[in-house]
Amino acid sequence: MAVVLGHNQYGKAENRVVRVFRDSDPHEIVDYNVSVALWGGQEAPHLTGDNAPVLPTDTQKNTVYAFAKEDDVVAQPESFGIRLARHFVDETEPITHARVRIEMYPWTRLGNPHAFTRDGRFVRTATVTYDGSTTWVVSGVEDLWILKTTDSEFADFLEDRFTTLAPTHDRLMATSLRAQWWHTGEDVDWGKSHDRVVQTVLETYGNHHSLAHQQTLFDCGAAVLEEQPEIAEFRVTAPNKHHFVYDLARFGIENAGEVFHADDRPYGLQELTVRRDDAPAPGLAFDPGQGW
């Protein structure tokens, strides 16, 4: 047998770029964390240490900051990612694939044209993958916390010898959502589209009468796909942030779902995909992370 090189990728991760638009009045800013991964034609450095095909990650860093100067491109994480991914593949022999992942930290303007405060409601994300012909654009959101004080049930579930949970028809439900959605086209107002998805998810989650967390999450994805035809697939990871009713009866105090302990670990975790039945396969759209 011989030992061979399998899939490999490399790049500069977590370039923290802040871009100020001074021509606009008031000033605008975008705050990004940009990670680049490239692959294609990289056998030599792995097998012999020959760096001829290696575009140094330091050069990738310079490129990220250089392209951040291009106003239209940098204004939205999706367009910035598209610009960078295509550059690295189209301009760099022998690179065949690029994936650019961007985290965006929203800021809110204060009462003057050049001061801002960080809006910590969520982190916006964009992942763009390009193989020399196809460009996959995935938008997303992370750390989006939602809590419902009622309208959530969990009952009539499977039981086995290890079942001790009591069914409930009224519980507090909370999560910190991580979602990603794949756009089949690029003719999109990225900012507007993102705002609308977040709004749809919040409204659906908040208004849904939930028999199962899975049902609530599926409905969030379904609502997004029904409203925005340019979105073909929606993936969500949602921890069930458990809030346990604290036993106050021991002290002669009634606790009718008023006082809760917010527990850390363990936590339920639901992960699911919602897609159009006529959508093409997502191909390389979604970053497989460590699993490749």
Add this chain to the structure above:
Amino acid sequence: MAVVLGHNQYGKAENRVVRVFRDSDPHEIVDYNVSVALWGGQEAPHLTGDNAPVLPTDTQKNTVYAFAKEDDVVAQPESFGIRLARHFVDETEPITHARVRIEMYPWTRLGNPHAFTRDGRFVRTATVTYDGSTTWVVSGVEDLWILKTTDSEFADFLEDRFTTLAPTHDRLMATSLRAQWWHTGEDVDWGKSHDRVVQTVLETYGNHHSLAHQQTLFDCGAAVLEEQPEIAEFRVTAPNKHHFVYDLARFGIENAGEVFHADDRPYGLQELTVRRDDAPAPGLAFDPGQGW
């Protein structure tokens, strides 16, 4: 010589209490992280392992959750802290001192009476200390990010052989504020007062033409004290979150304060106290942390 016990304190830290107010329509919630520290009369457990004077931290936990049932008390972190601190000292022989530190995570209502999303702009804090007669109430804020794209200078500073920094008359300035302020009385609308301090800090920081970060921070504190007579002392810790102009000239690209690298470490750190000249000494108001 003999080895003796010096200052000591103990308690239950980070009780994660969520309280739902179901009687109000729409529902209200508060989300707290409550840490209790008690001292007084604890020689025996340290010197001989005799636990007779020890109120177990488990009991302290039960107490925190039990008192969370009291509507008026739990509605504000300051009033909740006062209630808990006084209980532990007044009801527990031999405890002489209690300090209760509370972190509050704000939530924003969604479009229905029982759904919320986390508002991550900052964490609100309250620290209440009680010695059996005096109660010290300190309110605060953490993780309050502010960024200014201009109106900030730093020049004419001290130089020595290790000075390489160039003076500047226009820089991007950013920070993540941690502030605490001491109230001399308890006849305060805690929520209103906190909102007003945060608003004052944001407006002052944003509108200040800064010759030094120290000056901007002092003015923030001064503005708070001038507006709110019930506040006697204001303390702030403010990292200078450095944003470095990225050198694009190397690539023939002009960068007139538009593209920045947001660096992580090291960072400048300013810490200062602003107080009324006629204010009493703060005594035990401010938690000395690990230094005692």
Add this chain to the structure above:
Amino acid sequence: MAVVLGHNQYGKAENRVVRVFRDSDPHEIVDYNVSVALWGGQEAPHLTGDNAPVLPTDTQKNTVYAFAKEDDVVAQPESFGIRLARHFVDETEPITHARVRIEMYPWTRLGNPHAFTRDGRFVRTATVTYDGSTTWVVSGVEDLWILKTTDSEFADFLEDRFTTLAPTHDRLMATSLRAQWWHTGEDVDWGKSHDRVVQTVLETYGNHHSLAHQQTLFDCGAAVLEEQPEIAEFRVTAPNKHHFVYDLARFGIENAGEVFHADDRPYGLQELTVRRDDAPAPGLAFDPGQGW
């Protein structure tokens, strides 16, 4: 078009199990963080909120702690994962797949039979996936830091208009490794095998004269595969933890690779797979993470 459910999985994440073996003298302990993910037959809860096919995550938690009582099973993360994964699929209609991921925190015995201190050199991991017939066992390590003060070069790389990096023939190289390796069989002394892989990686990385970080990492994987025939594939993610020589010449001080600034972000990131050319496809062995 219709909206349909795609891949979905759910489970209880981060069950923090500590198991004490009291029958052995001296005592032994294992310290685990166990995450369970199940899939198969879960359309109903997503589409209608019917929980009939749902084994609650609370039940999964009870199961993890219950099986932790089984001495032989719990002693190694791989055997514990195999036991749990097979239970959930074989005993739970309609579950078809289970993936159990375990983090293990090593402890070192102190000078008596029942006291331990945490050994923070790395976190050991195991991921077991089962589909009702095939069981995939992947072992791994995280947070394994390695630093070399010399014997590392990086030169003769690709250049473009954004290249500013100077080639070097002697640099400090450091990383924090995350690696996973797939065993084709289960007739393995899991503890011995893990120790040997870590030892091989440390020795190879430390002794390798590096022309490229990629080359060093490939050689680490190759050495593991050459030594341990039961391992078919090795995957590694290795940030290049940059250490920059600090410019002291400005102060008339020579710095011949002695004083470095350890930077945080951005960082180079190399990810690669090393496999036997005669190895079968890994199938579901490696957790694809969020990308599925």
Add this chain to the structure above:
Amino acid sequence: MAVVLGHNQYGKAENRVVRVFRDSDPHEIVDYNVSVALWGGQEAPHLTGDNAPVLPTDTQKNTVYAFAKEDDVVAQPESFGIRLARHFVDETEPITHARVRIEMYPWTRLGNPHAFTRDGRFVRTATVTYDGSTTWVVSGVEDLWILKTTDSEFADFLEDRFTTLAPTHDRLMATSLRAQWWHTGEDVDWGKSHDRVVQTVLETYGNHHSLAHQQTLFDCGAAVLEEQPEIAEFRVTAPNKHHFVYDLARFGIENAGEVFHADDRPYGLQELTVRRDDAPAPGLAFDPGQGW
């Protein structure tokens, strides 16, 4: 009333310095995180934005890296801190006080003269404070985990209406220690002294039959002071990392202190000082943190 400036300090925090000793064979390294805080004569920048008395934090950073070239000085965090603190006060009009806090990350040599792996058993710390005449040197340790499977009791404690904890005569006890100790002199082999303190703490904690966590911690401090006359005061903060026996009786499984859930929050927290009765007051030795 007037608003006045109270205590203030400023500096460059978290300078990540790695120093390689290439002259020694094998190579040696130290890995530090150095934070500088200076005070004295800083009214002008706060009140008027006049930076004449301000030694920029950028200059402080350069100084830290420059002094890291001095072999004997940088070899131990205490001596490095002493060198830096004295420099900033003695060489900088109008600075009157300096506090230098250093975190040191230990590394272990691998099987060759220039490769290392990080030893994550604990973080070593040093805090040096200087006022122009007195130098206070405090050494410390953080993240030192200890776990005992037996020999720990907690019974006969105070009870009130909120007490539900059952007394126990055999429990699992675990903590993650943070300790600091003050040396009255500088004629100390800092490395040897630190190793000995850690060893004393581990042995005392491990071998102590504990009736109360407070007792165990006091004995750790007492043992340190008894062994090392140069140490006048020992302060420790020790969370009680709760491990709860998991209820398996519900499933007909006996659990005689074998299977535990390691909980995250809340946790008991013990903090105490052990000192010589003939020791002078520690003055500015211990950093009061945010409380000043």
